[in-house]
Amino acid sequence: MDSKSLKSKCWEIIDNRADWLVNISKHILQNPEPGFHEFETAEFVSRKLDELGLPHEKGIALTGIKGTIDGGLPGPTIAIIGELDSLRVAGHAHANPETDAAHACGHHCQIGMMLGVTAAFKEIAKNSMIPGKLVFMALPAEEFIDVEFRYGLHQQGQIEFMSGKQEFLKLGAFDDVDLAVMAHTSKTEEGKFSIGGTSNGHVVKYVRFLGKASHAGGSPHEGVNALQASMVALNALNTQRETLKNEDTIRLHGIMTKGGVSVSSIPAEVKYEGRVRGGTTEAIADANLKMDRCLKAGALAIGCEVEIITLPGYLPIKNDPHMSDIFIDNAATLVGANNVIQKPVRHNSGGSTDMGDLSQIMPVIHPYTGVASGTGHGIDYLVHDYTQAVVNPAKALAGTIVDLLCREDSPAKKILSDFNQDYSIKSYVEMQRSRLTKEKYVPI
């Protein structure tokens, strides 16, 4: 069967499973779990893979899932990725009231897409010889949140890296993968499909200001107020504003996860989880230096200590241009060329994804499907058009995979030979390992 027929077959299979796929996504929406907590989500995905009769490995990086479908002929291996985890957004319409977990970033649709592509590939591989393999993956923890919890997992040795793709890479789960695809939801006004541009890289901060408790009424002068130190630090951080270049798209932000324990006692421990994002490694390093000196300045001002743990975050994403072109052709066939937006290469979304890490190692695409209203990561981020959110992207990705592997000109092979790799998996893991630093500043 030629690639066109294979693609039609894929689309037919996915269309036939449309309700099944949409219901899977909606079920996950109703049962949100943040990264490295996605036990029920993973179990649910596993059951659905069982329904498809697909063997798979579970519990990779705590909750991840991976399986392989062999096309029957030698050829490149392409991964289709769906992300398991939710965010935490208190007050989201579909938030779990106990945990605040909520799919305010649309990952629930990704699992539907992944299963759609997987179901289709399984069917065509049954009847045709495909030169290559499909690896299907449900990955934990793309949102880099719950830093203290994840650092705890790191210290216990349960994980080394604190995001799903980073940990999959370290565990060798990508060793047999040559190219990777996934699609993310975005806001409706960004077009039915969009692709291109880049994202910010980042480092993650886990910070503890350590002061001294004392009676806040009776003897505040005997305490050392860690909360005041953090206030000075955050004020200082804001004064760096003008030194951050627009083109570097720097974002310095964070949350305070502990700000004291009793209002009547001078806060002796304050915990801050922060993020330093930027468009380039150099820009992130520069902004990280500024973050550190502000944190230290807060401690110096009050005379307390500050412990700064810097964790390896994400790298900026590069969408492979040839893969992007193939995706755009497929998307245009599905929704019309005028509904597919190609973003300029230099366009930076400001956000970050561990798909960026993967993109420095192998050719990837990370397109968007515009289906949501509201603000990403906000309480009002809601997916409306589930056909465009799950079914169409599954078809576009499946079509892309078929083209990559089965087209006569063997695009996957050309892409791999043209690909300019920044890191091997080994050098990537070493580089990320070296980015984890721990410093305690004691002012003199």
Add this chain to the structure above:
Amino acid sequence: MDSTKIKSVVCDEIEKNKDKLIGVAKEILENPEPGFKEFKTAKIVSREFSSLDMPHESGIAITGLKSHLDSGKPGQNIAVIGELDSLKVLGHPFEDKETTAAHACGHHCQIAMMLGVAVGLKASGVLEKLAGKVTFMAVPAEEYIEVEYRDNLRRRGEIEFLGGKPEFVRLGHFDDVDMAMMTHTSVPSNECKISFGGTNNGLVAKSIQFSGVASHAGGAPHMGVNALNAAMVAMSAIHAQRETYRDQDTIRIHPIITKGGVAVSSVPADVRMETYVRGASIDAFLSASEKVDRALRAGAMAVGGSVTITTLPGYLPIQSNESFLDLYKNNAAELVGQEKLGRLTHRTGSTDMGDLSQLMPVIHPYVEAASGNGHGIDYVIDDYDLAVVTGAKAMAMTVIDLLTDGASNAARIVSENDSPLTKSSYLSLLRSMTKEETFKE
């Protein structure tokens, strides 16, 4: 002639010179000059000493003067002090329009009081009834302002300390003085006319320079290091230590920015601040001074700049001598009535009379003749009779109590006084507070 009679003769003499004395106070009010710049004011004092036929020394600590009346008999030397300097208060009704100098703290009345004591003792011819000496001093620069200007005088070697009385001490002008008094003006509290006692905050002063890197504030702000932001962070950090300043230490930290940049389109690279760090005890203000230093360092550190902190000794907390006060109190009661006397507690301002109080018995009472806010645009003297004439009489009467009967009261007070410091330990203490450090971290 007993001391009551002597006092009455002296007070009559002061009363006779009332218009002249008030005239001098008002002439100084109209010619305000801040510390170490009191050249016109010093000329007025010199003229008045001359008109009393009192030889005097001028140009002490740049603008200071002193003269004395000697009984010719052995006894203690009592200093009667008036302060020459004005403040700077923009918008004060008697402000010098060019310099914003203004007598918003009533020092102009002090000079007239000091001259009133002199005229009372000299013109009445009572000196021979007394023992010991009275030294009259017009001392510059009590208000510790224009820190950068004065620090430059210091660097040029024209002064070592930034207040008039510490300079007078350093230069030896208090070496032969046993006791000192002066009277300040204030706003009436509890319908009193004269109040006394209590304590004052001491202080160190700081002259601060944040150094950054200038760059185009629109085109390339990332190439600059913003010294103004360093100062902002530092001030926030100073305030963030609020709760660590104990109530009883009455800490006061109140910076001003004297240079905040030169062009709005250029990232500020040189920002200057001045501040006091005041507190009720030497330990208290030195401990607060360390907190201020670390806040200043934090500001510089946060922006990646540097800070140079020059810490200069300010004034020491005041402690009035109780026996000395007892004498003064009785005289004041005679002049304004017992019910018009007030007892002060702790005041959070500072005066270099505090320094003298660590070395010898002193009193620093207040004639409550003003209205408005001290150091504010509305601080004016309403009752010149009280501010100048009564103030002078009370001090003159106290001098008489001290120096009659062979200066026995003065001798007793001096011998009973337990001064915490000697001139040499005082100068060492002040010098130990002086430091200049640059931090880049």
